[in-house]
Amino acid sequence: MSKPVLRVQDLAVTFTSYSGGLLQKKERSIRAVDGISFELSAGETLGIVGESASGKSTLARAILGLIPPNRGRVMWMGENLTALDEEEMRQRRKELQIVFQDPVAALDPRMTAGDIIAEPLWTFYPNMDRVQVDERTRGMMKMVGLLPNQINRYPHEFSGGQCQRIGIARSLVLNPRLVFCDEPVSALDVSIQAQIINLLKDLQKKLGLALVFVAHDLSVVRHISDRVMVMYMGQAMEVSEKRALYRRPLHPYTNALMKSVPIPDPKLAARARRESWLKGDMPSPFNRPKGCVFHDRCPYRIKRCEADVPALRRMESGDWVSCHRAEELDLSIRNDSSDAMG
Amino acid sequence: MKPLLEVSALEVEFDTPDGVVKAVNGLNFSLDEGESLAIVGESGAGKSQLVLAIMGLLAENGRARGQAIFRGADLMQMKPQDLNSVRGKHIAMIFQDPMTSLNPYLTIEQQMTEVVIHHQGLRKDEARAKAVEMLRAVRIPDAEERIRQYPHEYSGGMRQRVMIAMGLLCQPDLLIADEPSTALDVTVQAQITQLVAELSEKTAMSVILITHDLAVVAEVCERIIVMYAGEVVESGSAEDIFYRPQHPYTRGLLESVPRLDRAEDRLHAIPGNPPNLQDLPTGCHFRDRCGEATERCRKPPPLWVAEGGRMSRCVLPMEGGRLAAGESVRADEKSTSATAGEPQE
Helix, strand or coil: CCCEEEEEEEEEEEEEEEECCCCCCEEEEEEEEEEEEEEEECCCEEEEECCCCCCHHHHHHHHCCCCCCCEEEEEECCEEHHHCCHHHHHHHCCCEEEECCCCCCCCCCCCCHHHHHHHHHHHHCCCCCHHHHHHHHHHHHHHCCCCHHHCCCCHHHCCHHHHHHHHHHHHHCCCCCEEEEECCCCCCCHHHHHHHHHHHHHHHHHHCCEEEEEECCHHHHCCCCCEEEEEECCEEEEEEEHHHHHHCCCCHHHHHHHHCCCCCCHHHHHHHHHHCCCCCCCCCCCCCCCCCCCHHHCCCCCHHHHHCCCCCEECCCCCEECCCCCCCCCCCCCCCHHHHHC | CCCCEEEEEEEEEEEECCEEEEEEEEEEEEECCCCEEEEECCCCCCHHHHHHHHCCCCCCCEEEEEEEEECCEEHHHCCHHHHHHHECCCEEEECCCHHHHCCCCCCHHHHHHHHHHHHHCCCHHHHHHHHHHHHHHCCCCCHHHHCCCCHHHCCHHHHHHHHHHHHHCCCCCEEEEECCCCCCCHHHHHHHHHHHHHHHHHHCCEEEEEECCHHHHCCCCCEEEEEECCEEEEEEEHHHHHHCCCCHHHHHHHHCCCCCCCCCCCCCCCCCCCCCCCCCCCCCCCHHHCCCCCHHHHCCCCEEECCCCCEEECCCCCCCCEECCCCCCCCCHHHHHHHHCCCCC
């Protein structure tokens, strides 16, 4: 593996909320991202998976400098991004881009597709030649599977999947080295999701991008990721190489997420339901459970989980997990769809 | 047994600045008492407009024609005030986004009791007791306490459970759920669809579940209708649709679900985009995205039928099916003349 381009070290973001009147002001804080570390190389994809409020989007924003972190460092090509001033950070954004979840809301309805894609060029290279910009924009449209003759159309004339292609074209127009995809397919029809995932995979190969792909569903990130990080309440529960994770998850929460993926097969779905055990909701971030944050929903908990916070530690395989019982639990996934289909 | 709901020749149109758009085009289906039916298709298939039309909730520029016989009365011909007493009381509906369906200024209690006070004339304390009971049924913890809270104090999954509880308050005969779990986490999705299934089993209530994701309905629905561009392209029992899909579109929908139980190198997508109703291909509307399309598909596809409401509308023969009366696989005189007036591509 080549040298990592991105090193995130112990990154933490805390939000503070105020309630009550002037005299009885109450201050409460939420640890949205709570000490996340990972590395990413060029041409590599990290999938980040977790439920709403697990901190995945906040993490992406903190790395891009859109939210100031409270702790930790973001090392980009050997340079600490959190120490940069605004203008310096703005310049780095040429290299670090983002694709948002809601493809329609992310596009200005009064701009044409061409203007949306070209806007970053005008922002960073205001003296660029018009013809050159036009050429580059049409080239980008072709690359993401849009027709260059759609350049003057407005977002409402495109379908959701096409709007996401416009968003991807815009994120790539500056030749970035890293692209964050924040739930890029969650708002799309299932039949279209695969198009966008396949497109991102192809583009990454072609352009040698480092990619972070955020989703709430493990089945969606499987095809595009080299490694997967599973987040819960701002913390990493597990960071594993893809093949290992989908064969034998190390953390009970990963296992629970896998069991909740819907299966398009009535018999298998019925069996999966009998085996699934994740009940209830994530606890309120104001009432973080003591010990392991997942212990109150975990069927494998022991006394120790209620008191001791498990550290994220490296297993023999090289994968990372934060569970006291990772060595003794066998959460292997049985892959026997064929016999049930009979 | 007489069906609870029988929809026939339903059409929905919208007036838009670019002309009339046909969202639903001659739809027929029936639903038995206690049955659960899924209506599946991509955006623009007309699945939501279909139920909005039945409920008399179309947008102002929309028009509906056809019949929707519910318990012997045609919903399409009903006066607004009569329809009002059917909605909420006999037919309940839950929508995709639980946050926009709840009023942020009212407590859950105020919103839930309103329904039973209006429809059943209960006293306030009776209504409250009933609301708490329903919240317990949908597994809201500490229901007595939490009923006093506002929607923002609930998580997304809990809000959708509140919507379901609200829908069930009047013990409706039919629950229509329009993408009830799409806006939710995958972990909560499973809980919500499972809850709907359990409740329908327990209460003999009929359910119509609308979704773009076949995987979501695999276990919970007995019968499935697949829609494309305002028309039904295939229907059958859940077993038929999942284990013996006939229409290339249905197969495409099934294959596009990413699965953890199979190693796939590349994900399957249906090529192209969901149908643009203003610019549909002639003949089979799916043909420009279909891997099996031939010249023949430029003509309207024939209808294949079998027992139990099983049907497929495709030039490919249906396994165990026969051509419906008056249909023919070859391009006969009738269908040629029907398309002759349209511009040739």
